[in-house]
Amino acid sequence: MNLSELQASMLRIRLVEESIANKYSEQKMRCPTHLSIGQEAIAVGVCSNLTNEDQVLSSHRAHAHYLAKGGCLNSMLAEIYGKVTGCSKGMGGSMHLIDKSVGFMGSTAIVGNTIPVAVGSALAMKIQEKKLISCVFFGDGATEEGVFYESINFAIIHNLPVLFICENNLYSVYSGLEVRQPKGRKIFEMVRAFGIESSHGDGNNVQQVSDYVELARDKILSGNGPQFLEFDTYRWREHCGPNYDNDIGYREEEEFLEWKKKDPLKDIFENKDLDLVKVLFNKFNAEIQQAHHFADNSEFPSDKDFQQIINS
Amino acid sequence: MNLSELQASMLRIRLVEESIANKYSEQKMRCPTHLSIGQEAIAVGVCSNLTNEDQVLSSHRAHAHYLAKGGCLNSMLAEIYGKVTGCSKGMGGSMHLIDKSVGFMGSTAIVGNTIPVAVGSALAMKIQEKKLISCVFFGDGATEEGVFYESINFAIIHNLPVLFICENNLYSVYSGLEVRQPKGRKIFEMVRAFGIESSHGDGNNVQQVSDYVELARDKILSGNGPQFLEFDTYRWREHCGPNYDNDIGYREEEEFLEWKKKDPLKDIFENKDLDLVKVLFNKFNAEIQQAHHFADNSEFPSDKDFQQIINS
Amino acid sequence: MRKITFAEAINEAILTAMRESKDVITYGLGVPDPKGVFGTTLGLQDEFGEARVFDTPTSENAMTGVGIGAAINGLRPIMVHQRVDFFLLALDQLINNAAKWNFMFGGVCRVPITIRLIVGHGWGQGPTHSQNLQSLFSQIPGLKVVIPTSAYDAKGLLLESIFDDDPVIFLEHRWLYGLKSNVPKSSYRIPIGKANLVNEGSDLTIVALSYMTIEAIQAIKELEKIGVNCDLIDLRSTSPLDFELIRKSVKKTGKLIAVDSSSKSFSVASEIIADCAIESYNYLQKPPRRVALEDAPAPTSFGLTNSYYNGALEIYNEAIGLLGIKEENTGSKFIKEKPHDVPGEWFKGPF
Amino acid sequence: MRKITFAEAINEAILTAMRESKDVITYGLGVPDPKGVFGTTLGLQDEFGEARVFDTPTSENAMTGVGIGAAINGLRPIMVHQRVDFFLLALDQLINNAAKWNFMFGGVCRVPITIRLIVGHGWGQGPTHSQNLQSLFSQIPGLKVVIPTSAYDAKGLLLESIFDDDPVIFLEHRWLYGLKSNVPKSSYRIPIGKANLVNEGSDLTIVALSYMTIEAIQAIKELEKIGVNCDLIDLRSTSPLDFELIRKSVKKTGKLIAVDSSSKSFSVASEIIADCAIESYNYLQKPPRRVALEDAPAPTSFGLTNSYYNGALEIYNEAIGLLGIKEENTGSKFIKEKPHDVPGEWFKGPF
Numbered sequence A, B: 001m002n003l004s005e006l007q008a009s010m011l012r013i014r015l016v017e018e019s020i021a022n023k024y025s026e027q028k029m030r031c032p033t034h035l036s037i038g039q040e041a042i043a044v045g046v047c048s049n050l051t052n053e054d055q056v057l058s059s060h061r062a063h064a065h066y067l068a069k070g071g072c073l074n075s076m077l078a079e080i081y082g083k084v085t086g087c088s089k090g091m092g093g094s095m096h097l098i099d100k101s102v103g104f105m106g107s108t109a110i111v112g113n114t115i116p117v118a119v120g121s122a123l124a125m126k127i128q129e130k131k132l133i134s135c136v137f138f139g140d141g142a143t144e145e146g147v148f149y150e151s152i153n154f155a156i157i158h159n160l161p162v163l164f165i166c167e168n169n170l171y172s173v174y175s176g177l178e179v180r181q182p183k184g185r186k187i188f189e190m191v192r193a194f195g196i197e198s199s200h201g202d203g204n205n206v207q208q209v210s211d212y213v214e215l216a217r218d219k220i221l222s223g224n225g226p227q228f229l230e231f232d233t234y235r236w237r238e239h240c241g242p243n244y245d246n247d248i249g250y251r252e253e254e255e256f257l258e259w260k261k262k263d264p265l266k267d268i269f270e271n272k273d274l275d276l277v278k279v280l281f282n283k284f285n286a287e288i289q290q291a292h293h294f295a296d297n298s299e300f301p302s303d304k305d306f307q308q309i310i311n312s
Numbered sequence C, D: 001m002r003k004i005t006f007a008e009a010i011n012e013a014i015l016t017a018m019r020e021s022k023d024v025i026t027y028g029l030g031v032p033d034p035k036g037v038f039g040t041t042l043g044l045q046d047e048f049g050e051a052r053v054f055d056t057p058t059s060e061n062a063m064t065g066v067g068i069g070a071a072i073n074g075l076r077p078i079m080v081h082q083r084v085d086f087f088l089l090a091l092d093q094l095i096n097n098a099a100k101w102n103f104m105f106g107g108v109c110r111v112p113i114t115i116r117l118i119v120g121h122g123w124g125q126g127p128t129h130s131q132n133l134q135s136l137f138s139q140i141p142g143l144k145v146v147i148p149t150s151a152y153d154a155k156g157l158l159l160e161s162i163f164d165d166d167p168v169i170f171l172e173h174r175w176l177y178g179l180k181s182n183v184p185k186s187s188y189r190i191p192i193g194k195a196n197l198v199n200e201g202s203d204l205t206i207v208a209l210s211y212m213t214i215e216a217i218q219a220i221k222e223l224e225k226i227g228v229n230c231d232l233i234d235l236r237s238t239s240p241l242d243f244e245l246i247r248k249s250v251k252k253t254g255k256l257i258a259v260d261s262s263s264k265s266f267s268v269a270s271e272i273i274a275d276c277a278i279e280s281y282n283y284l285q286k287p288p289r290r291v292a293l294e295d296a297p298a299p300t301s302f303g304l305t306n307s308y309y310n311g312a313l314e315i316y317n318e319a320i321g322l323l324g325i326k327e328e329n330t331g332s333k334f335i336k337e338k339p340h341d342v343p344g345e346w347f348k349g350p351f
């Protein structure tokens, strides 16, 4: 994928997320919803290096990962609308996305708890002698869970094909790093001391992310063991929900503006070829509008659907 | 405490443990019992630097820590015999020792789960503005539990007066380090990357242990934050129970003999002043015999005692 | 007397306790943040400082152990989690340590910790943000489990819990937060283990808890209209559980409906019915009934939650079913003025 | 037919499963060590290699998640823990993930993991090495909970569990390990959810599980001597629970005793009695009874465990109490030839 394809993919995700933000107040998407606006480069930079058989697991903030991996947009929006056409048939909502056909194996709502699951996927790949990797996305907050540490430990011992991607956006809900982690902690350096190869990059630079991941995937597949990458980034909107919340006092407007300058999409917005950009906008917006239409007009799951799932 | 006091304390612990091993087959000590024979230097070196108000928490292998901290011998043996005169009135057995009068705050049977408790003790000391430290003993196996990592993280953030003592005896039950931790892992180096000051020493050299702990305690009390010490050592007998088990195949007799040469008590056994050694032996053996007598002749807790405890 | 919300009552209880004793500390992820755990911890850090009120890493298990360590040293920690579900990470510390500590050390070391856990409901909270685990906690000897309904009870029970010398699980249903009742400004306590007889009647005993009590109140009002008068017992705590009051009531009415917010098997409602069968066998005139959820995880979709959850209507229907009243005779209706998945019109998501 | 022990039957079930399908893997702390988890995992690593049979770090929570990840990729992991109690560290992975995974992804992703948990008993196992948590697991929708008694059942049920497509908690009572029964060498399966009618009689229904079934068998033999004939039902699994067989039996006998190895409140015994009160009300001739432990942690001391635990004698006494038979008429005795805290003469500790 060349630079403009990466950018197109980011733009599509941004527009999907903004459409959700815009329509959230219609109160048809009735579930907790964590937007990735501002963090698109990591999802795209990572997934552009994965095949459909490589696997991804993710967290509560999963939309970008799901879409970057190639997850079906209609199914994602329908899931957020709670419809039976959703990827989880309406059982899971925004925090429980899955599209096995493209190797997106699931996202869950409990911080950190897909990390060992991804390691287990890698274990299966190793036992089944597949030349694939398993990749898991999580935030800076998730690295505080003991299971994070336990999972990496096990992955190293068994030399498993797993890529850990930490999206460090400085916050866990409204709590900054200073109340959650030691001063000066560099996550990627700490984990290196666990015994895993690890690097750190600019999470708003899609090309850099992609380059790091390409290298990491190669290392994994040539038997160098699990790899860890930490990327700095920033969430633009509130932790959960569609709004901006720099006014409520847990972070400064300046900090936000500083990061907005580093918008992963800035190259596209500053692109001279306005026509090309316009074409992309129109194409994606049409697709997105259609997907909302699909979701909105789909049926809710019936009690029979529910029974079928719990009794299957 | 000068060298010979440290040695005397180790000898006393060794003799207590051997008395338990010798009498275990009488089937009066009816509970899982984890002996510390071979590991006495760490317990003694650490506790000789603690005051009665400093606190200690420990694990399933707690006899040495309890005795080194000054815990009552009669109460410990009575507890192992399941008697109401035991430190836990017979409710807990060998794995649940407590003697609050000397700051021994408890030992438990679940690997790693007193580590955060010790951090909580340190938190209380900080809030209550006491110039004390909290100290926790655990094995190499316990460092694999996520709660170990979480606890150190929190202790660093809050700069708590806690001393972590890792007794690395190479095994978790019958499992060697190679199946549990990455090759080349140095626990004390890994935790340094968490953000805690950390060192590593010879756990069979009581003077070295004591020197390290003296320094660490000073650092903690002068506000330098929590400290971590890893000591190498070796368990001589089976994981749980009174026997030797080098024959069953999880470790080599040579390894054992190698470590036996490093017996923390070798100075005392090689001491020229045979009379002094004899006096100590006799004194301790008399005390220990009396303590077994006390324990053996104490009453079991009654159902009334049990009811009183659960309804208190 | 002034009316305040359940959330305000919780906040006031903590403020009161922290003023009464410097041993009380409050912590948890988000405790000092601008939202203050749905308003329940607002103002605490300002008044009591960062040593006694603090945020935490996402480390549920260690933070529980830390609370235990503080508690055995004379502090009275209050730990808060935004959802019960997150606390499943801490069950080793809860069950192997907190619940057993005083026992396993022969009664010489109490653990006065209070663990506030919020139960999610509606607006797509789904399978891992709306579990009702009261019977899981209640089955562990050594724990107390408190589950208030009214703002008045919330304040009095939380104060009692904080000053109780044993570990207390304090379960707060998200939908109660906006409900108001008369709450004295003073410091008062409600004993743990005494249920509340919310309504008296001789035809039927209904036992409920937490938010389900609110639904049951609606149901018994409609039942009154058709001449059915109920004892309504709000449990207030599920461990200890006030079997005595229930037995007394069943002795009078001969009929029992146990209402629970959890799935039905192995529920608090099951325990109540079991006790009734054992202890009140001679007074029971009809088979008891259980109003509880199907044994399934909670679905997320708005299209499913209406039939998944029970409310006043289901309680009402079980009551008339039990009493043998034909449904067509009643004509009763429970019209919902708001979507079924929000606690009130004011709620617009997202959690 | 040859007789083998419960432990040998477990071992044979795993061997059989691993030969039948290369998807089956077995892991846990100590699995390949010389003791082989009380003999149940001996020989596995030799035959199937280090990729499919391996030891683990003491990381219960992650190792459960790893099993889930392997399971959603088509493997059938068997995870082993030497004690149930240690597994409390893993309840987030169990309850929030394994139990709900297939549901919360709309039924497209099953989790065929089997989790073997050993229940300690006696010889000072005490508060954190002998918990009986079957009702804790059973109350979680999405889990199956299997709890075999005989060696025959152990093999057939474990094979069924391994090849079941949902997560199964497999509870093995330590005292059953040495008991022998006829076990075919062949691969056979016993369906999960069907209880076993161990004995037929029309006077009384006794429902038991796991080791308590062994005690109940002794009790009913003595009861027979005084002319009391019992239906004895061994549950085999507590989720799903075979209510149908129990209802059928109670319809015949009109009397029920539910025997459990856990503390009494919120127990499996409670659930059985609740169901009986609801569904078999019209057939119940007497108040049902529960034989279960006091609501307290397990004490360690030999001086307490005798009265803490129930056995054949307590079951016998509840039976004659329920039937209104005067005790002095019976003269029955349950003489113990061994100390009460060991499974047999051969047992000399330490765990």
Ligand SMILES: Cc1ncc(C[n+]2csc(CCOP(=O)(O)OP(=O)(O)O)c2C)c(N)n1
Pocket (backbone or CB within 6 Å): A060, A061, A109, A110, A111, A138, A139, A140, A141, A142, A143, A169, A171, A172, A173, A239, C029, C058, C060, C082, C086, C089
């Ligand atoms: C175990 C657990 N604890 C707490 C929460 C509440 N919670 C939801 S998202 C979140 C933030 C986690 O921060 P991070 O991992 O950095 O992800 P981010 O939201 O920043 O993307 C928290 C604490 C949860 N869902 N699970």
Ligand SMILES: Cc1ncc(C[n+]2csc(CCOP(=O)(O)OP(=O)(O)O)c2C)c(N)n1
Pocket (backbone or CB within 6 Å): B060, B061, B109, B110, B111, B138, B139, B140, B141, B142, B143, B169, B171, B172, B173, B239, D029, D058, D060, D082, D086, D089
């Ligand atoms: C959570 C938990 N997992 C497993 C066990 C079983 N177990 C008891 S002691 C022990 C060994 C732990 O090794 P280590 O921490 O190195 O201590 P050591 O026995 O070597 O002193 C284990 C695994 C336990 N008690 N608790």
Ligand SMILES: [Mg+2]
Pocket (backbone or CB within 6 Å): A139, A140, A141, A167, A168, A169, A170, A171, A172, A173
């Ligand atoms: Mg973050």
Ligand SMILES: [Mg+2]
Pocket (backbone or CB within 6 Å): B139, B140, B141, B167, B168, B169, B170, B171, B172, B173
């Ligand atoms: Mg060790």
